[in-house]
Amino acid sequence: MRHRDERGSVTVWGVLIALILTLVIGITVDLTGQVNVQQRAHDLAQQAGRTAANQVQASQIMRGQSPQIDTAAARTAAAAYLDAAGVEGSVSITGPTTLSVHVTIVYQPKFLGTAGIGPKTVSGDATILLSRVVNGAPR
Numbered sequence: 001m002r003h004r005d006e007r008g009s010v011t012v013w014g015v016l017i018a019l020i021l022t023l024v025i026g027i028t029v030d031l032t033g034q035v036n037v038q039q040r041a042h043d044l045a046q047q048a049g050r051t052a053a054n055q056v057q058a059s060q061i062m063r064g065q066s067p068q069i070d071t072a073a074a075r076t077a078a079a080a081y082l083d084a085a086g087v088e089g090s091v092s093i094t095g096p097t098t099l100s101v102h103v104t105i106v107y108q109p110k111f112l113g114t115a116g117i118g119p120k121t122v123s124g125d126a127t128i129l130l131s132r133v134v135n136g137a138p139r
């Protein structure tokens with residue numbers, strides 16, 4: 001009866017399991033990172049929109065009229081907020097009381113980047129509606 005030499009067979013399995021675990025951990029870390037960056041983009045779009053919506057035409061408010069967005073000041077305020085956050089974005093004034101903000105952030109995968117999977121562009125959007133509320137009721 002002849003015995004086969006099985007030295008080293010456990011090493012192959014160990015290396016294979018280590019590679020699979022590393023891949024699973026890498027995918028988990030990078031997908032979690034990408035979701036976090038996407039949430040950040042969405043949050044920054046909302047905050048930039050709120051900052052822009054605070055820029056209203058004061059003369060109308062002083063007369064008791066419904067507020068309207070000061071277009072130039074709103075664009076400037078949103079751009080300044082996004083610049084301070086270090087992200088790219090744009091603001092669109094879609095009406096006298098509405099605006100939209102679009103933010104893009106580039107996410108560089110940490111583990112998968114070493115495997116050649118490059119940067120991912122992640123975006124977040126927000127639409128803001130400016131309204132006047134008196135005693136808890138929109139007017």
